[in-house]
Amino acid sequence: MANLDDLMKLNGAVAAFSYTDEGELTESRIEDDSLNNDVLDMLAHMCVANTAIATMQARGWQKLTGMEGFYPVEGFALMGLEWSAVTNNHVGVVLKNDGADYEAAYQALHS
Amino acid sequence: MLKKLLILNGVMAVAQFRDDGAYVEGYGAMPEEELVRLTHFAHDYKRMVQGNVDQLSMFAQVNGWTPPGGWIVRGPAMTVCSISNVVAVVNNNETSLTEVMKEMNEVAHY
Amino acid sequence: MSLISELAATPGVLAAGEYSFRGDRFHFEGDMDDELARMASIMCRATSMGVHMQADMMSQFAEKCGWVPVRGWMVKEKNYSVCVVANYFCFLDHNNASVNDVVNKMQATLGEPGIDMV
Numbered sequence: 001m002a003n004l005d006d007l008m009k010l011n012g013a014v015a016a017f018s019y020t021d022e023g024e025l026t027e028s029r030i031e032d033d034s035l036n037n038d039v040l041d042m043l044a045h046m047c048v049a050n051t052a053i054a055t056m057q058a059r060g061w062q063k064l065t066g067m068e069g070f071y072p073v074e075g076f077a078l079m080g081l082e083w084s085a086v087t088n089n090h091v092g093v094v095l096k097n098d099g100a101d102y103e104a105a106y107q108a109l110h111s
Numbered sequence: 112m113l114k115k116l117l118i119l120n121g122v123m124a125v126a127q128f129r130d131d132g133a134y135v136e137g138y139g140a141m142p143e144e145e146l147v148r149l150t151h152f153a154h155d156y157k158r159m160v161q162g163n164v165d166q167l168s169m170f171a172q173v174n175g176w177t178p179p180g181g182w183i184v185r186g187p188a189m190t191v192c193s194i195s196n197v198v199a200v201v202n203n204n205e206t207s208l209t210e211v212m213k214e215m216n217e218v219a220h221y
Numbered sequence: 222m223s224l225i226s227e228l229a230a231t232p233g234v235l236a237a238g239e240y241s242f243r244g245d246r247f248h249f250e251g252d253m254d255d256e257l258a259r260m261a262s263i264m265c266r267a268t269s270m271g272v273h274m275q276a277d278m279m280s281q282f283a284e285k286c287g288w289v290p291v292r293g294w295m296v297k298e299k300n301y302s303v304c305v306v307a308n309y310f311c312f313l314d315h316n317n318a319s320v321n322d323v324v325n326k327m328q329a330t331l332g333e334p335g336i337d338m339v
Contacts, residue, residue, distance in 0.1 A: 034285035042282050046275045053163065053271065054296040057264045060170025065257060069300030069314075077295040078272060079306065079324070080288025081333075088297070097292070097328075102320050106297055155274035162267025169260060 002091045002109050004029045010105055012096035014083065019044035019090055026090075035094065043078075043094075047087040051076045075106055112221045114138055116199055116214055121206025123189075125199045126150045139200070153191075153198035156182065181215070183208065195219035224330045225250050228311050233318025235301065237311040240266050251312070265303070265310040268294060292328060295320070307331045 004027060007016035014032040019025050023045035028037055051073055058070040075088035084095050086105040093105055116125045117138055124139030126146045132154035137146030160182050168177045181194035185208075190201050192212060197219040201211055222230075228237035229250035236251025240262035247262035272294050280286040293306035302315040306327035313323055 034283055039279065039283045042279045046279065050268065050272065053268060057166065058298050060166060061260070064170055070298040073296060073298050075297035078276070078288060079292040079294060080276065081290055081292060083287030102295065102324060159271045159274060162270055165263055166267055169263060
């Protein structure tokens with residue numbers, strides 16, 4: 001699992017967090033006053049829900065079309081007005097949109 | 112007609128919304144602000160369930176699921192259920208969910 | 222050149238398109254047939270509706286929530302990624318295309334997100 005302190009080193013990182021299979025927050029690092037553990041807990045639940053939906057879609061798409069390479073899902077990201085959340089494998093990072101490097105985030109989450 | 116649901120055991124609140132999500136009316140043991148929020152959630156959730164059921168039909172190539180008639184989310188003590196544009200909050204220990212859904216179906220299609 | 226044409230012409234991009242939130246029309250370019258593009262539109266639309274609802278709920282937990290209104294979402298799969306901004310989607314092979322370039326291009330072209338999903 002990726003190290004939260006390493007995730008905080010990503011450009012524009014304002015928070016990093018880990019969560020259970022169900023989305024319950026287990027650990028966090030926060031560097032923005034408008035974020036707190038309750039918000040990250042909701043965010044983690046949201047990412048778990050959307051990863052599950054994406055997994056269903058990838059499964060269905062692959063079976064129906066015969067196209068390989070969609071399953072399994074290796075990350076879900078939400079792009080908001082100012083921030084983005086990138087998550088995978090029980091860990092996530094919140095980045096400022098301005099200068100967000102999604103590929104670097106995925107790479108860090110995979111490590 | 113909506114108030115008819117409140118007579119049923121365990122029904123805490125009922126509310127109705129338009130197809131665009133706008134609040135129409137609501138009754139029960141909840142301030143109106145929360146009833147409005149309940150209808151917004153129910154409207155959004157209905158569209159989300161509809162979207163996921165469409166995908167189930169599409170991927171599984173099986174008819175009979177879509178369009179969905181309603182949904183039930185059951186928690187440890189409370190349940191939120193909806194049919195068409197009517198939503199209700201019920202207490203699990205005091206209610207027959209089957210009866211609530213049956214009545215709600217009638218009210219929703221009145 | 223439209224955003225869809227530009228994305229579709231990007232090396233590594235499988236297809237790009239747009240869909241209406243009402244679900245009654247879609248348009249696409251790229252290496253997909255009409256039926257696949259229709260399915261892709263249905264999938265993207267369903268997830269977008271869910272994400273909007275969830276972000277609205279999340280904004281009630283945080284006064285200055287930087288997620289609302291939602292610009293889009295992205296899912297990384299084994300070899301492919303799906304990027305959605307507003308009502309535009311892009312399927313790309315992330316081993317041969319840059320997710321950053323695609324998302325930045327989509328965000329820069331589509332601008333600030335609208336609150337209503339029409």
